[in-house]
Structure formats: C-alpha cells, structure tokens
Amino acid sequence: MKLMRKTRTAVRVVPFIIINRIVSMFIKVKENRVLFASDVRKELGGNLKFVYDYLPESFEKVVDFKEDRRFRRSFMNYLKLAYNMAVSNYILLEDFLDYTAFIRLRKGQQICQLWHGAGAYKKFGYSRQLNENEKIKIHQGYKRYAKAIVSADAIRACYAEAFSMPIEHVQATGIPRTDIFFDNEYIIKTKQTLYQKYPIFKDKKVILFAPTYRGTLVKDAAYDFDSLKLPHLYNALHEDYVFIFKWHPAAYNNIKSSNLEVYNLEAYPDFYFDLSQYRDINDLLLITDILITDYSSVIFDYLLVDKPIIYYVPDLNNYSGDRGMYFNFSEYVYGDVVTNWSDLIDSIHSEKMEPAKRLQFRKKFMDACDGEATKKTCSWIFGIFC
Template structure:
C-alpha cells in the first residue's frame, strides 16, 4: 500500500510540474501579481492578512489559494487554477509549508516568500530536525526554494536559515506583522468590547487560555495527552472565578474534527470549559485572557507583548527536548518568563500565583521579538515590494 501511495504521489508531482512548466511557457509572469498560498486555512488571517490588507490600495493584483488541510485534495479544475496563479505571480507568500512549492517550477525573478505563522524560534522544524534522532521521514523540499523569509528578531535569523536550508542573507528581521495590533491601544480596547458583545456571559469571569502545541512527529499525527489535565479538579478549584478557554493547535484540531483524535467530553462541567479552537486568529484570545497556559508553542512570543501572566505546563520536558524528541533551538530556560509546572498540583499553584517576572520578560523580548515595534507590516512590505 505504501509503495502504491508513493507511485501516486510521483504521478501527481510529475503532472503538476509538467503543467507548471507549460503554463510558465504560455503565460507571462505579472510583475504586480501576489499569490497568497496556504494549505492549512480557509480564511485570511495572521501575517498573510496583514500584508493582504496593506496592499489593498496599492497597484497589486491579489489572488488567494487556500485549502483547509493538506490532506484535502483539490479538484482537477482547482489544481489547474492554482498552477496558473503560481506560474503567473511575481510574489508567492506563505505562512506555512505547501507541497505546491515543491511541485512547481520556479521562474526566473519569482519571489517565494515565507512569512511563517509563528514568531520567535522555539521547537525545531524543517531541516533543523534532520539530526534530532526522530523518525520524521522525508523533509519538505519546498523549503529550499524560498527566496526570502522574515523573522521577529535579529538573533534568530540563523534558526530559520537552518530550518529552510537557505542562506542567512535571505532572512530578514522585519518583525512579525500580526503583532502590530498589540501596539495599538484602540485596537486592544475594540477587541475586548467586540469579544464581550459576542460572549457577554464571560464578562465577569477571569479567563484562562489553554493553548498548547501538539505532540506527534508529523503534523498529520498531531495529538495531545489529554489525561495530563485533571478536568474535574480544575473545575472544582477555579469555576467560581474563572472560565477555561481551550485553543487546540490547528493541526490537532483538524484531527479532532476529522475523527482521528478523540478529545475529552467536558459538557458535564457546564460553561467552565469553552472550546475556541475554531476561533481562527488567536490574537483576540491573547488580548482578552488573564492568564495563558501553554508549553512549547510559539504563542509565547506574541504574548510577551501584552505583559500578563504566563504558565508553561511542560509535563514532558525531558522527553520533548532530548535526542529523539522534537528539540528546541535554545535551552528551555531561555524561553521562560513565567512559572513552569510539571505536575497538576504545580499547575494549580501557578494559576493562583500570577507572577510576571519582569526582568526575564525583558530579556526574552530583546532576544526573540526585538524587531516587533508596531511597524512590522510596513517594514515587511517595504522589503518585499520595494516601496
């Protein structure tokens, strides 16, 4: 079965590449055309939206090629449209990897730009995982086709150069566009007002946002050890004062919705547990929450800009960071600007503590987010489009 799957994949690759070559010969590349490409979303959001909106009153033709999940197959007609848009776009912008980049023929002068979906550099990805001892199989070859990539701080350019297997001079620290909103006090106030208009029942509650990354070697295998949370005890301890909002990683949430992973049924706890995984943009949730619980997720980088308590629930730290595990770019302690909990009891204590750790927060910001200043979208677009 695996052999046949490989044959089918090669057939798809050859067909895609042949049509890509044909369209490159038949149609000219348009200097002002920008293709926004994602295999993990159906709606515009994140860094892609920031750039898309910035170009609205500029003389650019913007096209969108999105699909919800990499396992979703485009129809033949949609695939031809995708190939045409890729072949004729001067700029192709991504915020995650896409197999279409591997399959396509890159034209002379074409810009394949990775804006990535998370700032900072936490858990290893791409070619950085090649020597971790993990059984990850093949590594996405489209990474090497990137002509440019942006990052949130100067000190992490090397991490992305290693992950994409491209030279460091192709990586520029322009900041992270979606964090611009965190520097806009009116935006923050409007976000809170809109959120509580939609969810008035949460207005008089403190909000714990639980947003861990997934476990699993590959995205398609994304899972989580749900048993690490004592949901009954959490409810007993905090339901009077708090509401517990869950935001599963998109890869894990896709597996949950597709029936590949069984998430716990928390309906017995009334409105204490609220699943906001379908809430596409996490920025709003970071703004309204009072405390964030996460682990090795890149959300720690966005969150540092909001100056609120954070808890790292890293029950599997040794396994996750050791040889054969996912691995981190820096020592775990360099990512910490809040309480670390390894057990359920430590997690409860950390929630009640609400410690900010100001000095660690400042060091963290300088190292990972130093170019995030409220003007990242403008800096990114100036670098990409020469304006």
C-alpha cells in the same frame, strides 16, 4: 503501502507539473501579481491578511487556500494553483506548501516565507535533520525561498538553517500579525466583540490553555488529554475563572476528522469553553489574563500582552529530547514551569510575573515587533513604502 503512496503522489503532482510548465512557456510572469497560498487555511488571516490589506491597489492580489492539508483539491483547483504559481511574481506563504518543490521557478519570481510562528522554539525544516533522534524527510521546497522574515535579529540564523538559505535572505522585520498588540482601537473593538459573544468572560479572569501538538507529523498531531484533570480544575477555579481551550490547528483538525470525544464539557457550561474554531489565536490573547501553554510559539506573541504565563510541561524531558529546540528550554521561560495539575492550580492563583526574564526574552526573540512589522515586511519584500 509505500508504492501506493508514491502512486497517489504522482497522480496528484504530474498534472500540476505539466500545466505549470506549459503556462511557463507561453505566459509571462505578471510583475505585480501576488499569490497568497496556503494548504492549512480556510480564509484569509494571520500574516497573509496583514500583508494583503496593506498592499496598495496597484498590486493584483490572488488567494488560493485549502483548509486542511489532508484534503485533496479538485482537479480544476490543482490546475488553478499550477497556473497561479506559474504567473505570479510573488508567492507568499506562512507555512510549507509542497508544490513549491514542483514548480518551475522563473526569473524574477520570489517565494517569500512569512512563517506562522514568531520566535524560534521547536526545530523545524532542515534543522531537524541535525537531530539524531529524528528520521524525517524534509520538504525540498524550503530551499527555493527567496526571502523570509523573523521576529528578532538574534534568531535569523535559526531560520536560515531551517530553510537552508543564506542568512542575508532572512530579515528581522517583525511579525505582521503582532501589530494588533500596538493598535488600541483594534484591541478595544476586539474585546467588545468577544465580550458581547461571551459575556461571562468580562466578569471573570480568563485562562487560555493553548498547547502545541504531540507527534512527528501533522497527520499524527495529538495531545495527552488524560493529563488534564477537568473536575479538579473546575472545583478549584470555577468561582473566579473561566477556562478556554485553544488547540493547535493540526490537532484540532485531527479531532474533528476522527470524531474523537476527547472530553465532555457539558457538565461545566460556565467554566470550560473550546474556542479552537478561531484559526488565529491573537484575538483571544487580548482577553486572556493567564496563558497556560508548553512548547507553542504562542509564548512569543503573548509576551506583548504582558500578563502571567504558565508552562505546563509534564513531558518536558521526553519532548525536548525527541523534537529538539533551538535554545535551552530555560531561555524560553518567563513564568512558572509546572509538571502536574496540583502545581498548576497553585501557579494560577499566584499569577507570578518575571520582569527581568521578560525583558531578556523580548530582546532575544521579539525585538523587531514594534507595531510596524507589516510596513517593514512589505518594504523588505516589495520595496514599497506606504
């Protein structure tokens, strides 16, 4: 099995390496060419879209996406990616892209990591090697990053450790996609669009359930669906609330690819809604009245909405010990923590806010997110001021 896996990797990577090296020998790096690359995106979105839209026309912008990391590119698309990575002066990512480990990094080229999540919650990258409970191979491309951005000055060291890079290469610019929380025109327009599509959301309070996935690797991403007591939640809440599911993209891709019937919502057409097809969650946060999550980085973005949050963590002891967190779990909490569905219902009704904890949380994790993150990010990476 291990030999077969190595053989498949070689078949995939060797042509990429050859083309990348040939192109590097004969074609110069294009100074203003920016490659936006992802193995987990179908279309432009997130931090990549905000930077793409902000850059002036003097930049040549190229997009190379693949929807799901488990899907293979066609042979021609492999060659196209090899070419793009060879000639682009800037390579922008928001997740890991394994081909960064195989390119010939040329003079002046910069691989810049815009990372998809704000804050610093679950350990990732080289930080996971420090956890004795995990035996995992770390992506070597991390070490080739020239720059990375974070949402607060206090967590720069976390990302420097994760990417094995000097801390001065990590800048607290804020997270570009959080600029929407400071854009009243965008907020009004987005709410109107969602309310037109789902009129019931306007008449009831919206609960958004957005947990992270369980599993060491993306291919194993899953969730304990049995921990959700759908009939009980419906009976207790359906008169005043609607309940939206937004699964982590990795778990959602696994659900789709394996055709799993994780639950049946047909009996609750006016209460439960699965909107996991929305790749980026921030638009949904704008209409959310109560967020239920756990160890997901959505807690950082949602702080800017200033609405109640509940941490539903029936597996808290196991999860924090196995995966590891950058800080003690209590430092991430600015709402109720519950471990069973009965307490979850009580917490939903109480809609508790924790002003002091919110202020402390913002200072530690989100102080660079001020509505100008895209501008600051582009200034840091490209040296432009628009």
